[in-house]
Amino acid sequence: MRRWRDFARQLRLPRDMPMTSAPIRIAVLHFAHETVSFLKNDTTVDDFVYPGSPASGEQLLKSSPKSYMGGFVKVAREYDGVELVGIESPLWPKTGTGSGWITREAWDRFVGKMIAELKAQGPFQGVYLCVHGAMAARGVLRPEAELARLVREVVGAEAFIAATFDLHGNEDEEFLKAADMAFTVKYFPHYDEYLQGERAARMLVRAIRGDYKPAHITVRIPIITATVLQWTGASPWMDLVQRALTWEAREPDVYVNFFFGFPFADVPDVGMTVQVMTNGKPELAARISRDMAQAIWRQREALLRTTNVHDIAEGVALAKQAIARGARPVVLADHSDRSGYATHLLREIVAQDLANTVIATLADAKATAAVKASGARAGDAFNMDVGGLVDDSAGEPVRIKGTILNVAEGHGQFWVVVSFGRNNVLILSTFLVQVREPFGLKELGLDIETFDAFAIKSRVHFRRGFDDNGFAKTILLVEPSEPFLGTTRLDKLPYENVDLSQFYPYGNPDFEP
Numbered sequence: 001m002r003r004w005r006d007f008a009r010q011l012r013l014p015r016d017m018p019m020t021s022a023p024i025r026i027a028v029l030h031f032a033h034e035t036v037s038f039l040k041n042d043t044t045v046d047d048f049v050y051p052g053s054p055a056s057g058e059q060l061l062k063s064s065p066k067s068y069m070g071g072f073v074k075v076a077r078e079y080d081g082v083e084l085v086g087i088e089s090p091l092w093p094k095t096g097t098g099s100g101w102i103t104r105e106a107w108d109r110f111v112g113k114m115i116a117e118l119k120a121q122g123p124f125q126g127v128y129l130c131v132h133g134a135m136a137a138r139g140v141l142r143p144e145a146e147l148a149r150l151v152r153e154v155v156g157a158e159a160f161i162a163a164t165f166d167l168h169g170n171e172d173e174e175f176l177k178a179a180d181m182a183f184t185v186k187y188f189p190h191y192d193e194y195l196q197g198e199r200a201a202r203m204l205v206r207a208i209r210g211d212y213k214p215a216h217i218t219v220r221i222p223i224i225t226a227t228v229l230q231w232t233g234a235s236p237w238m239d240l241v242q243r244a245l246t247w248e249a250r251e252p253d254v255y256v257n258f259f260f261g262f263p264f265a266d267v268p269d270v271g272m273t274v275q276v277m278t279n280g281k282p283e284l285a286a287r288i289s290r291d292m293a294q295a296i297w298r299q300r301e302a303l304l305r306t307t308n309v310h311d312i313a314e315g316v317a318l319a320k321q322a323i324a325r326g327a328r329p330v331v332l333a334d335h336s337d338r339s340g341y342a343t344h345l346l347r348e349i350v351a352q353d354l355a356n357t358v359i360a361t362l363a364d365a366k367a368t369a370a371v372k373a374s375g376a377r378a379g380d381a382f383n384m385d386v387g388g389l390v391d392d393s394a395g396e397p398v399r400i401k402g403t404i405l406n407v408a409e410g411h412g413q414f415w416v417v418v419s420f421g422r423n424n425v426l427i428l429s430t431f432l433v434q435v436r437e438p439f440g441l442k443e444l445g446l447d448i449e450t451f452d453a454f455a456i457k458s459r460v461h462f463r464r465g466f467d468d469n470g471f472a473k474t475i476l477l478v479e480p481s482e483p484f485l486g487t488t489r490l491d492k493l494p495y496e497n498v499d500l501s502q503f504y505p506y507g508n509p510d511f512e513p
């Protein structure tokens with residue numbers, strides 16, 4: 001950027017004159033995690049290192065073609081003269097969302113490498129940060145803002161930094177102090193990841209060419225909610241999406257982001273946030289952010305009432321009743337299991353003798369490794385204690401006696417499919433799996449039409465393939481009666497960096513948007 005501007009000055013060209021032929025170099029970085037800081041297993045260097053990760057160059061740019069990265073690369077490459085440089089970056093850890101604090105060693109290792117490469121391969125006129133927003137790293141209070149700050153030190157004040165985020169991010173004013181632009185998904189399930197990547201690319205190129213001057217505002221709204229409540233298929237969450245879309249439609253060059261926040265990361269910038277970006281119009285940004293904040297605050301009570309969560313025993317009993325009256329298949333979603341090892345729902349299914357049910361999945365690294373080592377195959381007997389134990393929230397192991405239907409290696413995990421009871425199937429996996437749609441289970445050899453119930457570990461993402469398409473006739477969200485770490489009862493969590501009394505509904509914060 002600086003070089004082009006110097007050149008432009010020599011030719012007495014206006015500083016901001018768009019110049020389609022001026023080459024643009026954009027560095028692309030990825031560092032994403034949704035950290036459940038209450039889990040005991042830290043997210044380590046080893047969790048980020050596996051075949052394909054870290055990734056650099058074209059490998060990074062092709063790493064998630066249907067998500068943020070894919071949308072960004074697609075649109076950036078529609079412009080002549082734009083060069084994308086994939087900086088060596090870790091992809092999502094093997095543990096997915098089932099791990100705790102990012103260790104300081106992992107942070108230093110991967111961020112250190114990114115910054116060194118950024119220096120070595122520069123200069124850059126733009127940087128794309130593909131992040132999540134709910135990362136929690138030991139000793140780094142605001143990881144995404146810190147990453148942007150470190151990047152800024154390298155690329156200088158004249159370069160532009162744009163990022164894409166998950167709406168579960170925990171972000172305050174610090175991020176846009178260091179970066180220029182942010183684009184968050186608006187839907188939960190996150191249907192618009194690719195779209196937000198596309199927007200980030202277009203706006204980054206426009207900003208670099210002097211055609212967009214980001215003027216933005218960040219407003220924090222003191223509301224904290226469990227993620228299971230944040231489904232945007234129901235009002236008033238749905239209305240917030242609509243309100244943001246309406247602002248974007250009626251005012252050219254306006255982008256409205258909201259973060260619903262991720263309460264299972266014990267970080268100081270937790271909670272709801274609105275960001276508004278405009279093309280050089282700070283008053284307009286302030287007006288829209290006020291409107292969004294007022295709309296959210298007015299509906300704060302209703303935001304908590306959209307989703308009914310049942311106790312597990314009650315949920316299983318309701319599933320039986322639904323099946324009896326033909327309202328099947330039923331989804332029983334234990335939204336609160338954050339390790340993947342929780343056995344509470346499996347235990348209750350056994351106790352109430354629910355039939356024709358798939359339990360997908362129960363994470364158990366030891367049990368799956370033992371089955372793999374034994375060389376067991378389809379048709380062999382299965383008799384093991386499974387799940388539980390990793391912490392209080394996982395409960396006690398459950399003894400399952402049955403027959404192995406299938407064993408498979410794939411997606412970085414070892415899978416064991418066991419039939420037991422009255423036509424029940426338990427799927428064991430190495431790590432936490434959030435089953436978003438039933439059709440993938442066919443890969444493991446299951447005829448999904450034959451089952452009456454699907455017992456899964458998901459909060460909202462399952463609606464993509466069980467609810468929005470009409471597949472399931474009954475949906476029951478459950479959590480154990482004890483307030484374990486994924487609970488909706490956030491006041492039972494051992495926060496150290498968050499004062500819940502500053503947030504609705506746990507306190508009575510003094511907030512006038």
Ligand SMILES: [Zn+2]
Pocket residue numbers: 166167168190
């Ligand atoms: Zn999310």
